[in-house]
Amino acid sequence: MATMAPPRRNDERERYPNIPTADNRLPGVRDYEQVDRDVIATLSPTLGWFAALAVAIFCLLIGASAWTYQIHEGLGAAGYHPPVMWGVYIVTFVFWVGIGHAGTLISAILYLFRAGFRTTIYRAAEAMTVFAVMTAGLFPILHLGRPWKFFWLIPYPNWRLIWPNPKSPLVWDVFAILTYLTVSATFFYVGLIPDIAVLRDQERNPIRKRIFAVLALGWRNSDREWRHFTRAYLFLAAFATPLVLSVHSVVSFDFAMALTPGWHATIFPPYFVAGAIFSGIGMVFTIIIPLRKFFKLEHMVTINDLDAAAKLCLFTSMVVGLAYITEFQVAWLSGNAVEQEYFWNRVFGQWWWAAWIMLICNMVLPLSLFSQKLRRNTSWLFILSIFINIGMWFERFVIVIPSLSHEFEPWQWGSYAPTWVDYAILLGSFGWFFMWFLLFIRQLPVMAISEVKEIIAPKMRHAAVGHHHLTHGDVAEPRVTGTIRPAGGTH
Amino acid sequence: MQGVLGAFAEIDATVEAIQDLRKKNFRDITVYTPTPRHELEDALDAPKSGVRRFTLIGGLLGVTFGYWVAIWISDYWPLVVGGKPVASWIPYTIIGFELMVLFGSLSTVFGMFALSRIPRLTMTVGYDPRFSHGDYGIWVVAGPDRVVEATDVLRRHGALEVRNER
Numbered sequence: 001m002a003t004m005a006p007p008r009r010n011d012e013r014e015r016y017p018n019i020p021t022a023d024n025r026l027p028g029v030r031d032y033e034q035v036d037r038d039v040i041a042t043l044s045p046t047l048g049w050f051a052a053l054a055v056a057i058f059c060l061l062i063g064a065s066a067w068t069y070q071i072h073e074g075l076g077a078a079g080y081h082p083p084v085m086w087g088v089y090i091v092t093f094v095f096w097v098g099i100g101h102a103g104t105l106i107s108a109i110l111y112l113f114r115a116g117f118r119t120t121i122y123r124a125a126e127a128m129t130v131f132a133v134m135t136a137g138l139f140p141i142l143h144l145g146r147p148w149k150f151f152w153l154i155p156y157p158n159w160r161l162i163w164p165n166p167k168s169p170l171v172w173d174v175f176a177i178l179t180y181l182t183v184s185a186t187f188f189y190v191g192l193i194p195d196i197a198v199l200r201d202q203e204r205n206p207i208r209k210r211i212f213a214v215l216a217l218g219w220r221n222s223d224r225e226w227r228h229f230t231r232a233y234l235f236l237a238a239f240a241t242p243l244v245l246s247v248h249s250v251v252s253f254d255f256a257m258a259l260t261p262g263w264h265a266t267i268f269p270p271y272f273v274a275g276a277i278f279s280g281i282g283m284v285f286t287i288i289i290p291l292r293k294f295f296k297l298e299h300m301v302t303i304n305d306l307d308a309a310a311k312l313c314l315f316t317s318m319v320v321g322l323a324y325i326t327e328f329q330v331a332w333l334s335g336n337a338v339e340q341e342y343f344w345n346r347v348f349g350q351w352w353w354a355a356w357i358m359l360i361c362n363m364v365l366p367l368s369l370f371s372q373k374l375r376r377n378t379s380w381l382f383i384l385s386i387f388i389n390i391g392m393w394f395e396r397f398v399i400v401i402p403s404l405s406h407e408f409e410p411w412q413w414g415s416y417a418p419t420w421v422d423y424a425i426l427l428g429s430f431g432w433f434f435m436w437f438l439l440f441i442r443q444l445p446v447m448a449i450s451e452v453k454e455i456i457a458p459k460m461r462h463a464a465v466g467h468h469h470l471t472h473g474d475v476a477e478p479r480v481t482g483t484i485r486p487a488g489g490t491h
Numbered sequence: 492m493q494g495v496l497g498a499f500a501e502i503d504a505t506v507e508a509i510q511d512l513r514k515k516n517f518r519d520i521t522v523y524t525p526t527p528r529h530e531l532e533d534a535l536d537a538p539k540s541g542v543r544r545f546t547l548i549g550g551l552l553g554v555t556f557g558y559w560v561a562i563w564i565s566d567y568w569p570l571v572v573g574g575k576p577v578a579s580w581i582p583y584t585i586i587g588f589e590l591m592v593l594f595g596s597l598s599t600v601f602g603m604f605a606l607s608r609i610p611r612l613t614m615t616v617g618y619d620p621r622f623s624h625g626d627y628g629i630w631v632v633a634g635p636d637r638v639v640e641a642t643d644v645l646r647r648h649g650a651l652e653v654r655n656e657r
Contacts, residue, residue, distance in 0.1 A: 460501055
């Protein structure tokens with residue numbers, strides 16, 4: 001929660017040097033009314049939006065047709081070939097779960113750390129999380145021979161009296177992914193309630209007004225509601241923070257619990273979590289940069305915010321790079337011939353090109369972000385984010401495929417080639433994800449209206465210097481700056 | 492419920508009006524604000540939110556249920572491997588943790604809804620759409636004998652509009 005007037009004491013300035021005041025955070029936003037106007041303006045559909053939605057739905061239909069074909073033909077249609085029985089679907093599953101990490105990182109972890117740059121980007125990132133986890137959740141089902149039996153993994157009283165094995169990483173996955181989906185969707189919706197109330201109050205179309213009224217649950221912006229809301233939001237953030245770290249750790253256990261060379265390593269949980277956050281931030285750039293351009297939100301999602309997010313991207317890239325190097329080093333020092341052979345094979349074997357795509361996209365190219373000029377160049381950030389998405393997909397490819405195709409005994413070695421069904425379903429997953437995201441940006445605010453208002457200086461009758469009466473409708477000069485109070489029940 | 496609703500454009504005027512109303516012994520005050528602000532909270536001197544109790548209880552129930560369901564499943568169909576204990580608490584911590592987060596989060600939201608009295612089907616008296624837009628509102632419950640006094644306080648502090656509602 002922001003606070004008004006008290007001019008910042010010098011000691012405060014020294015204690016919190018990195019917390020900018022409202023007017024240097026968003027100099028282009030003058031008052032609360034402008035926030036409503038600018039964000040609500042993003043909700044009217046345009047031709048470009050319809051075209052993008054049509055493309056997304058077309059891609060989805062391609063994927064759905066391929067899946068129908070696969071159900072009819074059996075899993076053999078998807079390029080599985082012994083010994084590689086985890087293919088593109090598991091690669092893509094891990095990819096989308098990873099994408100789903102940045103939203104909650106930005107909305108929950110950066111919230112607890114009071115990182116101001118999150119305010120304008122977190123709503124879009126959170127939506128991205130929910131839709132990415134929804135996409136990821138499809139892949140374990142696509143990967144099943146009998147997808148209609150997927151619910152057998154959930155422990156529930158059933159007439160067969162069969163229960164899943166709670167020591168199996170696949171069962172942990174079910175708990176982790178479903179919890180993550182539920183909690184991030186809840187966090188997303190709770191944060192949306194005050195903003196939907198703004199839409200309800202501003203909407204003129206009676207049908208849409210009624211829909212917003214139902215979704216806003218009768219929210220009235222009263223002090224009592226805000227008091228409980230800010231507490232609940234804080235606790236949800238506190239729960240979501242370790243949850244973010246746990247989910248990709250659990251996904252990494254799918255690999256690390258197996259004895260397969262290249263997988264059976266204790267470095268996997270932190271390595272996966274760092275990779276997930278890195279890929280998620282990559283996708284945030286892919287989404288946010290066009291969004292701020294097409295919706296003309298450059299004055300809200302400022303270049304300073306993108307610069308700060310780019311620093312986070314650079315940091316996670318270096319963590320991921322360190323993990324890559326550590327993996328090689330551990331194999332080298334292990335004295336284990338199979339492990340050494342595997343890592344040699346990773347960079348110089350059949351899939352050398354995939355490993356080098358991974359290393360260049362994830363480790364080398366992001367180093368360009370050391371340059372402030374490039375961090376503030378949106379075109380470069382967007383291009384780099386595409387490379388990061390590609391690099392992170394190939395990271396999972398490099399983890400899954402070469403390990404399975406090159407296990408302990410030479411007679412177990414094999415090859416793998418994805419078929420058109422794999423590629424069509426991969427394309428379909430992007431269609432599915434972007435369809436939801438495009439629907440979201442035209443129905444609900446892409447920016448947290450009430451939180452952006454928190455960092456705007458409120459209208460004041462008594463200015464810090466002299467007295468000035470400000471009548472309603474006047475432009476509020478933010479002479480007295482709202483500062484972010486770093487402690488207490490912030491929202 | 493009868494009372495007076497005042498709309499303010501400025502936050503300091505709102506804070507002063509709240510302080511004045513409290514000084515004059517008006518106890519049932521509701522403040523509307525487009526975004527949460529510490530100074531309004533301080534002026535109202537509201538008690539701490541009780542949401543935390545829901546969070547604690549939900550989290551404890553979740554973690555207990557998580558461990559319990561995993562142990563119960565193991566005992567129901569024992570898979571003895573290498574003579575090791577059938578129930579292994581280390582992997583079950585994952586299930587315990589996930590369910591703690593799940594139950595804790597859902598009960599937090601439930602607590603917030605219950606304490607904020609939402610979902611609410613009607614907006615009741617004393618609300619104006621401008622309070623989500625940019626203005627602050629003060630709704631004071633005042634009987635017929637004190638309506639004039641409350642109206643006077645709100646006007647004196649520069650309310651844009653004051654109206655009686657019932």
